[in-house]
Amino acid sequence: MSIFDEAIEVAKNGKRFIVITHVNPEGDALGSMLGLTLALRDAGKEVFAFTEEGAPEPYGFLPGMDTAVHTLKDIDNIDATFATDCGQLSRLGEEYENFEGKGTIVNLDHHKTNDNFGDINIVHAHASAAGEVVYDFLRAGGFEISKDVATNLYVAIHTDTGSFRYSSSTAEAFRKAGELVELGADPREISMRVYESYPAVRFELMGLVLQTLKMHVDGRVASLVLTDEMLRTTGAKKELADGFVNFARAIKGVDVGILIREAGDGICKASLRSKKEVDVASVAESFGGGGHTNAAGAALKGGITEVRDIILEAVGKELNS
Ligand SMILES: [Mn+2]
The missing domain is CATH 3.90.1640.10 (inorganic pyrophosphatase (n-terminal core))
Structure with a gap:
């Protein structure tokens, strides 16, 4: 059995x-x-x-x-x-x-x-x-x-x-x-x-995304954004940004890394990565998304900065819970 x-x-x-x-x-x-x-x-x-x-x-x-x-x-x-x-x-x-x-x-x-x-x-x-x-x-x-x-x-x-x-x-x-x-x-x-088989354009896109890095909550949260404009400028497909959110988490002292990207129709997708016990799945779930304790995602209505602020507030609450 x-x-x-x-x-x-x-x-x-x-x-x-x-x-x-x-x-x-x-x-x-x-x-x-x-x-x-x-x-x-x-x-x-x-x-x-x-x-x-x-x-x-x-x-x-x-x-x-x-x-x-x-x-x-x-x-x-x-x-x-x-x-x-x-x-x-x-x-x-x-x-x-x-x-x-x-x-x-x-x-x-x-x-x-x-x-x-x-x-x-x-x-x-x-x-x-x-x-x-x-x-x-x-x-x-x-x-x-x-x-x-x-x-x-x-x-x-x-x-x-x-x-x-x-x-x-x-x-x-x-x-x-x-x-x-x-x-x-x-x-x-x-x-x-x-x-080790990426097209060079991935690294051009990475350069643009990394320039958007912002630190929040006394350095415990780092955020990145990816706009449609960046995809247009570089000619890169959105899949090439997979994994970029990990750069936000890779910073010393950061507990949660966030990447927000435009997903069309007034929707933005948030990717969340955390260290240790910080549960980003519950944050994602509160917006109808899901995932794992240390890696989760959700789609939200709104512009990119608006969605980032909403996610930042929820992550801040999770960090203080
Ligand atoms: Mn899996």
Whole structure:
């Protein structure tokens, strides 16, 4: 008996699956989605890995990425959907939300704010990455883990632990990463592909964003903003700013780093990163967002400075709570 039994039964008995992850996917989202996709295909299943948009850089190299589909039109007779790294149905994107033939929804995740939207929910909030949950699932079900599957799951764990720097870098995460290396994941090659393959324009954008740095709350909070104008000036895509919020947190004495960016339609997105026990998930949740204790996000109506002030006030309250 394992907590995966029901999900394993769905995987073994079904023939046609969708594997899906959250919109604006990063390393854990894509790695856990594609690792599961390839393992299920190796088990003889027909699997549609679905992302609304194409692969954001630098993840185009992930094994199986080139086989992902970007529309659900013409897809039917689905026995089940496996969702990875996603806390809410709506985060799977509008097209899937409105899709009729979802089948049994198996929710494999590690967000503590997960609302258990699946028919079967396996949410391990202590797992460093959804990739860990997928790995445990594949192990429990006796699925083969090929080099390509291992590469995807290693990327998932490596990126979601901040290259094994966050508190989520448990002995368990290291153990699984070690096993994935034994199964063929190549740490040097993966690091080069993920962290040393940026287009130069990312650094031009970084320069503009870093100029917006402001310190608040006696140096305990640092904020950055990213405007559409900066994207226009540099010609950079917004995904290239992923991770910029970490610079705000990386300052000595800072407990919370914030990045606010314009997201169109009068909406701004706030990314929050904290050190130690400061819980930014609860801040994000109070604005309808979610995430983890040390990394969370939310979307708010308003202009960029207005949203920054709202977030700063909420973060200030959290720091004093
Ligand atoms: Mn994750």
